[in-house]
Structures are given as C-alpha cells and as structure tokens.
Amino acid sequence: MSKEQLTNDIWRACDILRRDNNCGGIMEYIEHLAWLLFLKFLDEQEDTFALEAELRNEKYHYMIEGEYRWSNWVTKGLGKKKKQSDKRNTPEWDADTLMGFVKEKLIPYLASLSGSPEREVIAGIFGGRTVILCDSVYNLKDVLEIVDRIDFSNSDDIYTVSHTYENLLQRLGSENKMAGEFYTPRPVIRFMVEVIDPKIGETVYDPACGTCGFLVAAYEYMKQWEQTIRDRDILQRHTFFGQEKKPLPALLGTMNMVLHGVLVPDIQRKNTLEEDTRTAIKKYDIILTNPPFGGKENKQIQKNFPVSANATELLFLEHIIKKLKTDDNARCGMVVPEGTLFRSGAFGTVKEWLLNDFNLVMVVSLPPGTFAPYSDVKAALLFFERGKQGDEVLYQEVVLPEELKKFSKGNPIDDIHFRQVREIWQQMKAYQQGKGKKPEITEFSWFEKTEDLIKRGFDLAAKNPTTTEREKLPEPSVLLDRIIKNNEKLHQNLLSLKQKLDEGVKWDG
Known part of the structure; x- marks a missing residue:
C-alpha cells in the first residue's frame, strides 16, 4: 500500500467514526481510532517478538493471549482468512456477537491485565475509564477493515501511521480549545529538544506530558545514536517518564509513544503537584515540559512546596527544580508564561533559588500567537542546568515574519521561524566548548549580566536593548493592574461625589 x-x-476511518452516534466529536473519534491502531500494532509486534524468541530457542509469552489477540477476534469479526495460505474464510460473526465480544469481553480483559510492565501499560490504557466504542457495528467493521490492512512490519507503514497520528493530534489541539492545553506546537518542541541534546543513558521526564510530544521528539532525536541491542533496551524501558493528570491525554500520549516505537513508556496518570517535593526521591537527568499555567491549586497542594503559591506555573517550576538530579549535567527546557519572568513575591523567591542552584543558560521569548488558537498568553522558553550560575545569560527573541502581527491557526509557527535562534545557540554551544567565538549581539539576541538580573529583583523578563526607541506595550498583567487601580480610584471619587451631594441642598425639581 502506498x-x-x-x-x-x-x-x-476518521470520517466513518465521526458519523457514528458515539464518536461525533474530534476527541472521541481520535480516541477510538487510537486504541484500534494500538491493538493492531501490538499484535504484529508480538509476532515479531515470538519469532525472535524462537530463533534463540526460547518461548515467548504473549501479553495478549488467545481469543483476545487482534488477529483472532478481528478475523472472526470480519470473516477473513487468518493467513493467506488458508483455503477458506473464517465464518463471520454476526453484528451482536462482534459488538458483544468487544464490549463485554475484550475491553474488560485488556483493563484487567497485570504481571509485567507491558501488560500494565495496556491496562492503563483501557482501565479506569469508559472506552469510546462505536454505536454502529457496521461503522466498527468498516474501520476494522482499514486498520487491519496496515502492515506494521513495514517501516514505511509505521512512519505513515505515526506521522498521520501526529497530524490528528495537531488537529485535536487546533480545533478543540480544551484539548489545546495538552498539545504543544511541534516546532517549539523540536527546538527545545535540540538545545537540551539528550543522549542514550540519560533519563527524560515530562511532569505534564499531555500527548507526549516532548517524549516522542526526544526518542526520535536519541535513536539516531542507537547502535546495540543494549541501546535499544535502554531507550525502550529505562529512558522516558511522564505524568499526566487527565485521562484522555494520558491515553493519547501512551499510544503516541507506542506508535512511534517505545513499547514500554512509563506514563503515569496522576496529579504531579500532589507529590511532596521535600521528600521527592525519583530524580531525572533531563526535564522537557510545557506545564499548564493560569490554573490555581488549593492550600493542601501548596503544602507540598517550600514556597507556597497557588499558581500552577510556579508550583511546576518548584517541582522541576527538585526533580532534577544533582549531577552537573542535569538540565531542563521548559515553557513558561512571560509573567513568570517578571513577577515578584513568591515568583521572585523561586527565581532567586533557581539562580543559586542552577546555571540559567538561555531565555527565548516567543512571539504572540505561538500557541494559537487555544491560548493568546505570551510565553518564553527557559533553559537551565545544574551548576554555578554564569556571569551572563543569553537572551533571544523568535522573530515574527514581517507580514504578520502574530501567529494564528492559519499562520502557525514553524521550524523555519527558529532558524536565527538556532544558529545563535549553535554558536553559543561551540563557544562554551572552546570551539568558537562568543556570539555577537544582534537585533534579536543579546546577553544580560547575572548581577543585573539580581539587582532588578530577579526580573528575568526579556528586555531587548535594541528596541528602546520603539514603543513597547506593557505586559497584559501590567495593563490589568493599571485598569484595576484606575477603577478603584474612580470608585472612590464617585463615593466622594455622592457624599457631597447627600450633604448639599436637595434638588427639588
């Protein structure tokens, strides 16, 4: 198949599912297609594992057994030949038998699997939630026909399916604002992974993994150095860790990892902020993440952190600081709202902590609309590593094309928009390794002295020195503060005027 x-x-297949009574929304039909793709992929992988075990004179124990294997129940559901060598088709199940098997036997069986990390990944996908299933058995059969024709032993098919799945997740993020909170534009992710430069043997953690865009991109980046069976085993079983609070993104993220070739990703469905950072034991070499911002956490959650605050973006920053290993090479790339950079109070305390325990290497300011259409919050990228803070911090701005005032759904951010900041970073990296000159200041890149950042109260905001002659609008939070203060002043003036009128001569018409 081409x-x-x-x-x-x-x-x-998406169009078929979208017409079904149970799958009308984009979140529903992507979820349904995802778990079917997962089962088909796993079935073919198990055949490969069984063949490899046979060549080693070993017996392979299937994760999914007997009638619950895709090749068995789909063959009966569609009345197909099990193998090309079969002379006769298998008798086809009627509609009630097929739907009854999937709903009453298959899904409960998958949700109950245990006994190995692989089985627990499967159980995590199908357990503890209502799995989306077609209302029409005829729609189900049509989609099963399509998925069953995919050859997951063919590298071209695997690439096409994983690429199309990513496109589906992108559509989910752009068409559903609720889903956008767990989808990060892939050009942003790819740039961050390049800067962090993960290597085989290092652990990679995303405490708010969503659909696992960062973990997938890190795997794609790291596997270029895979040379041995041991390297493969490390990437498969001991490298990628994620946590996600909501069930749907946890499901889609796990499947995203599996479809890209990581069969045993450690994706936990839990509220990351419920972990007490003062007793955190598990630590990681690398953290790559775009944690949720703008949310509020209750006082019980706040007790888990040395610096109490209700803003989720600040609590995640504290969590990350605690979860990075104490090795000098431990490092992080994260997305933050720009307000995190300039806000004081608890934010200032944590940023002081950051500069004391880490080396803030680079701050990249993203243009308006980077996360369009589901968020207009202006954001930045922080890159820091364990070790003594350097004398300077590299600042860069991603430049908008001249014809745009902001990125949007119709004009999204792309890899090419990171070309300039990527080139400056490569120069900076070579300079740090003693292989080149220090990058020169440009219109959109400059250095801030660490002592100046400290003097201004740990305000890490990007203050481009070349834009002093251009009018620069205040940040939205600053404008909002001004509006609130002006309204309070107006309210006081109105009360004063009313009091004077009440004390004066009444108007008698």
Missing part, C-alpha cells in the same frame, strides 16, 4: 493511500485510508 503512503498516500494509507494516509487517505486513515482519514477515511
């Missing part, structure tokens, strides 16, 4: 035909078939 890549184009396979891509078209997957989109046709």
Whole structure:
C-alpha cells in the first residue's frame, strides 16, 4: 500500500467514526481510532517478538493471549482468512456477537491485565475509564477493515501511521480549545529538544506530558545514536517518564509513544503537584515540559512546596527544580508564561533559588500567537542546568515574519521561524566548548549580566536593548493592574461625589 493511500485510508476511518452516534466529536473519534491502531500494532509486534524468541530457542509469552489477540477476534469479526495460505474464510460473526465480544469481553480483559510492565501499560490504557466504542457495528467493521490492512512490519507503514497520528493530534489541539492545553506546537518542541541534546543513558521526564510530544521528539532525536541491542533496551524501558493528570491525554500520549516505537513508556496518570517535593526521591537527568499555567491549586497542594503559591506555573517550576538530579549535567527546557519572568513575591523567591542552584543558560521569548488558537498568553522558553550560575545569560527573541502581527491557526509557527535562534545557540554551544567565538549581539539576541538580573529583583523578563526607541506595550498583567487601580480610584471619587451631594441642598425639581 502506498503512503498516500494509507494516509487517505486513515482519514477515511476518521470520517466513518465521526458519523457514528458515539464518536461525533474530534476527541472521541481520535480516541477510538487510537486504541484500534494500538491493538493492531501490538499484535504484529508480538509476532515479531515470538519469532525472535524462537530463533534463540526460547518461548515467548504473549501479553495478549488467545481469543483476545487482534488477529483472532478481528478475523472472526470480519470473516477473513487468518493467513493467506488458508483455503477458506473464517465464518463471520454476526453484528451482536462482534459488538458483544468487544464490549463485554475484550475491553474488560485488556483493563484487567497485570504481571509485567507491558501488560500494565495496556491496562492503563483501557482501565479506569469508559472506552469510546462505536454505536454502529457496521461503522466498527468498516474501520476494522482499514486498520487491519496496515502492515506494521513495514517501516514505511509505521512512519505513515505515526506521522498521520501526529497530524490528528495537531488537529485535536487546533480545533478543540480544551484539548489545546495538552498539545504543544511541534516546532517549539523540536527546538527545545535540540538545545537540551539528550543522549542514550540519560533519563527524560515530562511532569505534564499531555500527548507526549516532548517524549516522542526526544526518542526520535536519541535513536539516531542507537547502535546495540543494549541501546535499544535502554531507550525502550529505562529512558522516558511522564505524568499526566487527565485521562484522555494520558491515553493519547501512551499510544503516541507506542506508535512511534517505545513499547514500554512509563506514563503515569496522576496529579504531579500532589507529590511532596521535600521528600521527592525519583530524580531525572533531563526535564522537557510545557506545564499548564493560569490554573490555581488549593492550600493542601501548596503544602507540598517550600514556597507556597497557588499558581500552577510556579508550583511546576518548584517541582522541576527538585526533580532534577544533582549531577552537573542535569538540565531542563521548559515553557513558561512571560509573567513568570517578571513577577515578584513568591515568583521572585523561586527565581532567586533557581539562580543559586542552577546555571540559567538561555531565555527565548516567543512571539504572540505561538500557541494559537487555544491560548493568546505570551510565553518564553527557559533553559537551565545544574551548576554555578554564569556571569551572563543569553537572551533571544523568535522573530515574527514581517507580514504578520502574530501567529494564528492559519499562520502557525514553524521550524523555519527558529532558524536565527538556532544558529545563535549553535554558536553559543561551540563557544562554551572552546570551539568558537562568543556570539555577537544582534537585533534579536543579546546577553544580560547575572548581577543585573539580581539587582532588578530577579526580573528575568526579556528586555531587548535594541528596541528602546520603539514603543513597547506593557505586559497584559501590567495593563490589568493599571485598569484595576484606575477603577478603584474612580470608585472612590464617585463615593466622594455622592457624599457631597447627600450633604448639599436637595434638588427639588
């Protein structure tokens, strides 16, 4: 099957599911398609594992056994030949038998699996939630036909399916604002992974992993150095860790990892902020994340952190600081709202802590609309590592194309927009390694002295020295503070005027 035909078939499966009474929304039909793809992929992988075990004169124990294997129940559900060598088709189940098997036997069986990390990953996908299932058995059969034709032993098919799945997640993020909170634009992710430069043997953690965009990109980046079976085992079982509070993104993220080739990702469905950072034991070499911001946490959650605050973005920053290993090479790349950079109080305390225990290497200011259409909050990227804070911090701005005032759904941020900041970073990296000159200041990149950042109260905001002659609008939070103060002043003036009128001569018409 050609890549184009396979891509078209997957989109046709989405159209079929979208017409179903149980799958009308984009979140529902992507979820349904995802778990079918997962089962088909796993079935073929298990056949491969069984063959490899046979060559080693070993017996392979299937994760999914007997009638619950895709090749067994789908063959009966569609009345197909189990193998090309079969002379006759298997008798086809009627509609009630197929739907009854999936709903009453298959899904409960998958949700109850245990006994190995692989089985627990499967149980995590199907347990503790209501799995989306077609209302129409005929829609289910049509989609099963499409998915069953995919050859996951073919590298081209695997690439096409994983690429199309990513496109589906992108559509989910752009068409559903609720889903946007767990989808980060892939150009942003790819740039961050390049800067952090993860290596085989290092652990990678995302405390708010969503659909696992950072972990998938890190795997794609790291596997270029895979040379041995041991390297493969490290990447498969001992490298990627994520936590996600909400069930749907945890499901989609796990499947995203599996479809990209990581069969045993350690994705936990839990509220990361419930962990007491003062007793945190598990630590990681690398953290890559875009944690939720703008939310509030209750006082019980706040007790888990040395610096009490209700803002989720600040609590995640504290969590990350505590979860990085104490090795000098431990490092982090994270997305923060720009307000985190300039806010004082508890924010200032944590930023002081950051500069004391880490080396803030680079701050990258992102243009308006980077996270369009689901968020207009202006954001920045922080890159820091364990070790003594350097004398300077590299600041950069991602430049908007001249014809745009902001990025949008129709004009999204792309890899090319990171070209300039990527080139400056490569120069900076070479300079740090003693292989080149220090990057020169440009219109959109400059250095801030650490002592100046401290003097201004740990205000880490990007203050481009070349834009002093241009009018720069205040941050939204600053404008809001001004509006609130002006309203309070107006309210006081109105009360004063009313008091004077009440004390004066009454108007008698």
